[in-house]
Amino acid sequence: MALCSLCLAQGPAPWRYDLRPGDRLVYSYTFRREVRGDRAESVVEARYRTQVLIAGVREGMISAGFQRNRESAELLTYRAGGKDKLSSERPNFEKRMQARPSQFSEAMEFNAAGEPRYSWEVSRETSSHLLPALHEIELLPAQAAKPGDRWYAMDLLGLQFEWVGSETVRGKICYHVKGTGSDGSITLSYWWSPESGVIERIDLEGTYGVPAGTSHEHAQLELESRTRDETLGSWLSKSETRLGALEALLLSPSVSMSVDELSAGIDGNALSAQRLALAVAARRHLQLPASVVNTLRGSPDPEIKSLASEVIGPRTAAGPTSDCVRVIPKKSEAPKFGTLFRVALPEKEGERIPYFLRIPLTYRGDHPLPLLIYLSGGAGFGLDGVNTASDALVGTNYLVLYPQAGEFWWKPEVAARLDAALRDTFKEFNVDRDRVYLAGFSNGGTGALYMAELWPQRFAAVVSLMGAGQCNEDVQKMLPNLANVPLLFVHGDKDPIIAPDCSKVTDEAIGALRPRAAPQLRILPDREHDITLTSDDGLTLPFLKDKARDPFPKRIAARIPDLTFPRQYWVEVLEKKGGEAELNAEIKRDNAVEIRSRDVKRLRIYLRPEMFPQAGPVRVRWNGKQVFEGALRDVCAAAGADTTGDPKLDFADGKELAVP
DSSP states (O other): OHHHHHHHHTOOOOOOOOOOTTOEEEEEEEEEEEEEOSSEEEEEEEEEEEEEEEEEEETTEEEEEEEEEEEEEEEEEEEETTEEOHHHHHHHHHHHHHHSOSEEEEEEEEOTTOOBSSOOBOSOSSOOSSGGGOOSSOOOOSSOOOTTOEEEOSOTTOOEEEEEEEEEETTEEEEEEEEEOTTSSEEEEEEEOTTTSSEEEEEEEEEEEETTEEEEEEEEEEEEEEEOSOOHHHHHTSHHHHHHHHHHHHHOTTSOOOHHHHHHTOOTTOHHHHHHHHHHHHHHTOOOOHHHHHHHHTOSOHHHHHHHHHHHSOOOOOOOSSSSSSOOOOOOOOSSOEEEEEEEOOSSSSOOEEEEEEEOTTOOSSSOEEEEEEEOSTTTOHHHHHHTTHHHHTTOOOEEEEEOOSSOSSSHHHHHHHHHHHHHHHHHSOEEEEEEEEEEETHHHHHHHHHHHHOGGGOSEEEEESOOGGGSHHHHTTGGGGTTSOEEEEEETTOSSSOHHHHHHHHHHHHTTOOSSOOEEEEETTOOSOOOGGGSTTOHHHHHHTOOOOSSOSEEEEEESSSSSOEETTEEEEEEOSSOEEEEEEEOTTSEEEEEEESEEEEEEEEOGGGSSSSSOEEEEETTEEEEEEOOOOTTTTOOOOTTSOTTTSSSEEEEEEOO
């Protein structure tokens, strides 16, 4: 304490981490969750050992890999309907734990004050709204601080931090910093030592609402040991540090390594290590031993297979995504992989729009990948989507967008936010626009149908898990818009919240519309309201796998309540009378376009030669009267430079028509 007082008397100095290449920090880590609701309550406790590996330093930026190894997980309490059900539920819990990876890894570059260069990974070692804000390297105050000073840090919880004072932890004088949420329901404290230059202890505690009731969580990390001058090779040779080291190598190409060291990091049975090592080799253009790579090319894991093929011979960059001479600009590579927090800017003035995006290891920017949009249940929080999908998506090539609703999905203002997040993704990433998929559960299952009704031309297939379908009035009134979209409905036969009949009657109603593909309905026996992407009996991803969009269906049936989103495939309503606009459009064998409508005053149709059965002029008849006849203009001449636009639907001859 006397030393601390002397330092303060001489003037406070900025807080800094004392970290250099070869440092390894080991933390013991306990996580406890108590969930209490009207129907059930449970208590779970898990223990981890965290490895923090300092892989390199360049231009003031420290590169670190993090690996959190689960050592135990136990269901301590489980009561349902007021009765103790622990003995019957514990086997189910243990089965779920065995199915989940026991190791979680990520990497980050940060400066000496702990300021991260990129977004942290939000898909963590266990599902939680709080853990994405917990890191072994916390952001220290930007300027020299004194007890009582307050500041805000960059985190997902919006905490305000305060230097509480000095305390002794593990025999060291530490500065105790406490962060508190605006409503006091969340606190995060850390104890940073000016003596060791690292955090000695971290406590995170908070309460928040979940669909089952209320979740109270407590996480505690304590520094066990610190060693210096370890080698990258030693980290790659051990299972408890291998993934963290590979993550650092992937994020920071400046960290030197040999091909032999990387090859040694590929464990014969660890798919996660194989993925990361191949991704490092692909990003650095390294040639791994042919025997190793050829073996991995036969892996059933799609990410490993794709990465192994790339290492043997780099893939050819995809050409233009349109048949026009104008080339769609190449997208840049992603600096960081994983599920990250992002923000989209609205087209007009307004609040920024948060969302999460999963970037797979196979993403390069010169080759399009499929995109899955996943809408969460409950209050529509993006983190609930991440937590209920991450395990199912391991090893897949999907970009995954997790938007944020914070309310019901079937509202125009929520659709506008999703539209902004989707356009932001199209702008920044190379998305295969013919393989964009939409899925959701509960609130999100209903929302998936609603969003597909607004923009059926965007999606190759849609999955509604436990959605309300046409039991929801907003979905019911636009149901004909789904006739060209392949659909899968999944519901539990004992769902007490959204009746399975809602999926059944929606399936029947769409089947009566003469859809392009008959919808599929699966009612799962003995299941309640508990079906998500990770618990759907493996139905969603196989259903989506081979689906590709038809951007130019021969028949379109559309109901458009307002003109916020007025386009359906190649028809756009520009002006309507009062009420709901309805139209049916069909391309005939004689190159004629037949349109019949109600309450529509002006249209724009987008035509391309491949839409028609034969070459030559086309005719357009609207409500029985001819409104156009002639040849199509060069579709490339009509194309705009907007990189968020659809390379097929927007590269077209647009014709504006008035009702005859």
